Amino acid sequence: MTNYPVHIRTTDAAGTLAEVIAAAPGGTTLADAAQKAGVHLNQPCGGQGRCGRCAVIVDDPGWRDTGGRSSAVRRRSTIRLSAEDVAAGYALACQTVVEGECWITVPPQEAIERRLVSRKAAARIEVPFDYDPRRHQTVQRYFLRLEPPDLSDQTDDWSRVCRALAQQGVQNPRAALPVLQDLGRVLRGENSADGHEPWQVTAVVALDSWDQPAGPPEVLALLPGDQTDHNLGAAIDIGTTTVTVWVVDLQSGQVIAQAADYNGQIARGEDIISRIIYTKKNGQLAELQQLVVETINRLLKTACERAGATPDEIFKLSIAGNTTMMHLLLAIPPESIRLTPYIPAVNHVPTLHAGAPGLAAHPQAVVDCLPGVASYVGADITAGVLSSHMDEAADLTLFIDVGTNGETVLGNADWLITCACSAGPAFEGAGVEHGMRATVGAIEEVWINSATYEPAYRVIGREGERPRGICGSGLLSLLAEMFISGVVDKRGNLNQTLSPGPDGRRRVREGEHGPEYVVAWAEETTHGHDIALTKVDIDNLMRAKAAIYAGFTVMAQSVGVNLSDVSRMLIGGSFGQYINVEKAIQIGLLPDLPAPPGSASPWDRFQFLGNTAIRGAYMALLRRDVRAHLTDIAGMMTYLELSADNSFYDAFTSALFLPHTDAAQFPTVQAALAERAGRD
């Protein structure tokens, strides 16, 4: 096949130009050619032509006068580009293929915004249970004083170590090659700058694991001198959007440092499906693995610095994450997760060493990828259930991780049923015209005056921060207020008969994409454009909330209980933390549970747990019995595949109203509507 030169001009934010030339066979996409030349383009949609972020300028006399250069490329799709863009030479790099020598200019790439996810300073985490490191911890340190060898005792180095370990109760340990390679020098004190005594070492040992049958103990490392006074581990939650790391002192059990950041894979796909599609191209699975490993490693370094430690002191890592994230971390192809019948390669990953995926801990550190249940109910959910203790409760509990996949668990100490609701990313601000992540400039809460229909809103950021868009909790709040105030009806249709506001402008108007409600006028914003919620957005949000509520309904039906029997509703996930329960019930996202007996507040049944996955990983990191229990939880959870359930579609259709076709299920909402009607 002929290779054509692809001239790639890059510009950085400062306007500096550089040109590289890639040799690409005909049919290669510009995105692949750029990647080959080391120029990385943002492809949040995974290269499907859906997001428009990989747009580049093709230099061609047909589109621009660039002095006789003629680019031979073919556009497969120009979706996401306006006619003006196309006329100006823009093309989607992921949808445009090389057909001859060509010249392209890559505009400065938008940096993925980064911020620490928690808006509060990291709270001190209490050790959640009785913790005795000698009894509960699988990774132990032993100080060994070895007899130096002489001609009358020529026992080999490794047997000498084993003999000393046996005296401390560790029988027949194994060691991987790197330990043996380092052995002689460590024992003889040749590896330490600080001149410790030879033949005095600390063995770091992974004792029996929770696997059945348990393997022999494994010596992970031998360190010079007595280093038994510290022992570090890390709990990690790999979210599709955010990665969280807790560094833990395994002696006291305390979390000594925390760090969180966006998952570096976001640039290659915002959601799970985009990332799975992205892995289908050669080498891109390895790229996604590297991106998340880099994120984790940066966080481990940051957290260790804060704790005055270094990552290679970490000898145990417990990792939670959804099933796709786990596959990508381990470079296990995730294709079958996306395709019916939705099968993961592995739910229970055997333990491995940190060096295998390249995690920044000691290379021999034990990596425990926590067990998942199914393609869309992963270790983040089993860990969440563990940390919620719902598996120990006598009363019926409903647990939900509000997010793209809407993983839901219903049950008690006797049984657990789980499903994933495919809510889509609307509540994360995606697929909504003015949606954005919960960062500075996002409208996070809205109030609408029922008389004037004029809104008031709160923006994330400093006092007086101007809005740029609306985040998930803001969308939820806005939709609820629009419904209760009568801006939309129960079908989500906008009331186009509202009178103009005090300045004569209409809040509800016909916009470019149909009817919309303006939350903020251009002059109030940072970017000088009106911020509105469109009918299309409303339909997206209603589909998302209907999917989740239908999940609740079908799951409850399948086990013969009523949602109103639920004693406790647990809300996990980082988005979950910012939900206003009253408003979530008003749009029919959460069930309208009666107030518990004797309670003043009707919301006492609702509990926000925050990031339950990282908490569960932390618990599993500390105690081997808790870790074993986590495997039991995973085994106990029955997975309900909604796409195979005939009643799901009916339940979904019934939930595509505000709050629901069956208004009786939402008595407090009925009351609020009645109150407004009374005022009107």
Add this chain to the structure above:
Amino acid sequence: MTNYPVHIRTTDAAGTLAEVIAAAPGGTTLADAAQKAGVHLNQPCGGQGRCGRCAVIVDDPGWRDTGGRSSAVRRRSTIRLSAEDVAAGYALACQTVVEGECWITVPPQEAIERRLVSRKAAARIEVPFDYDPRRHQTVQRYFLRLEPPDLSDQTDDWSRVCRALAQQGVQNPRAALPVLQDLGRVLRGENSADGHEPWQVTAVVALDSWDQPAGPPEVLALLPGDQTDHNLGAAIDIGTTTVTVWVVDLQSGQVIAQAADYNGQIARGEDIISRIIYTKKNGQLAELQQLVVETINRLLKTACERAGATPDEIFKLSIAGNTTMMHLLLAIPPESIRLTPYIPAVNHVPTLHAGAPGLAAHPQAVVDCLPGVASYVGADITAGVLSSHMDEAADLTLFIDVGTNGETVLGNADWLITCACSAGPAFEGAGVEHGMRATVGAIEEVWINSATYEPAYRVIGREGERPRGICGSGLLSLLAEMFISGVVDKRGNLNQTLSPGPDGRRRVREGEHGPEYVVAWAEETTHGHDIALTKVDIDNLMRAKAAIYAGFTVMAQSVGVNLSDVSRMLIGGSFGQYINVEKAIQIGLLPDLPAPPGSASPWDRFQFLGNTAIRGAYMALLRRDVRAHLTDIAGMMTYLELSADNSFYDAFTSALFLPHTDAAQFPTVQAALAERAGRD
């Protein structure tokens, strides 16, 4: 530190010149600078300045007129170079350091000679015992017909495999990451070109090992379709000089192909000690590992080709080798083996995967490095004992691997004692003026006429091959003949009063290095130089044989038996095969055992076993019980450290005679001498 340019001109055999420039800090040896620039110099002595093979020409007006180039180098040693060499600009690259910009010319490097070690066509090896692959073999193949997943059974791929394996009796297997990474595609038939049915695969499983406690079974690979009809393994012996590979059909137990070649490490040190010294420099341990891995891989490929197979079909390797070879294979620093108190890092290496050292088998293949006893009694000897069955004998057996280390084992079914005799490499032709390896042109046997003192000899090679030097068996034969014919006395002194030969030339004469006996005159040889044995050579040979015999003596004394009680003498090692027992006894290398009762030949007690190490590795490869027994043998062998034994020096001194100071220990030699005296 300043970097100086080192200009390195290389010439190949065809005279082609090339120049590379290395940047080297002051003090770097020319050998290191050359290595850095990718020019590899032969250093059979390991860079100690002892062999002279790394000589290069330093271009410098002080030594040669090369048009004003001035080389700034300093020679630390010119041993091994004649005054003429030095005047001509020669310098030892390993002993000459850079002190400024310099120019060197590297002469064409002598290729290390290669030949297949066995002069005979590979003999068919019988399966040495009852072998039932299902019962005895630890690596098994299982054909699995899996139920394809659907929405009503969303079991993950790995659990599905485990479920099918459990039906065949394999419980709770583990798998390493590469197996999981390949899993989904293999199960779905996406990895095979020949369109096998999806969901039908062959699992290659390593069952319980011989380690205590046994770990869980491990799935090494999943192969498309039914591939249970074959199962390959390999037995490997890594000798300091020669590497031998047998490829084995694990179904029938038969050796289906053999290959052998020189160990590629020879170019970096002829003997163990040189190689250990060579590893001390940065990166050179990795280099030695790579060299032996390359040798093994070449042999595995060759042998597999002969068997119509490919190396990645091999899923189990059993490896014998001396302790240093085992350390070098695994890149475990071997320094402490060389230094008192002579401690290896590890005698019992845990099993590993072939991919770890980069062996050319399936990357997940189980590598079983067989157990050794001590620094100088390695897995080659334990495997030798296993294959000799001496550990099962009621009668007293003496086993020796004749070679540099002279490993010796004495014992029976109840006890085994072992030692290493540090014989040095004299019997391998090293340290002897005209010594060479047992290859074409080597004198391998000599006869001396007791009347005329004229020799006759046999040369390895075709009919009429001319000699170039003397190999080990030739040296042994020559010394025995010289002693029995009276050319040397019992102290090894040459008889300088012998009359001249028929052509008037004296066979015993004063040579450059003292008295010597001429075996072949210049005109008989390939290279036109007399081939002689010098007094210095004789002393070297006598020290070698005295060390071995003293080892026998001290070992027997230490357990309170007499050498004359030995019922059977087993001789192993590739050199051992070519020993003439009568002559070995005549010089006092082997004990003069009485003929067994009723035997016609006095040599019936002696048995040549050839390469016992590879045989032992082959046996351990086949049967798990035999492998477990090998660990028992290693545990049963008591190691006697001769350097710590006060009686060794006396025994050695007593043995520094031909055949021994105590002539009564050698009755048949006394008889032969008496016969000659009678003739005289």
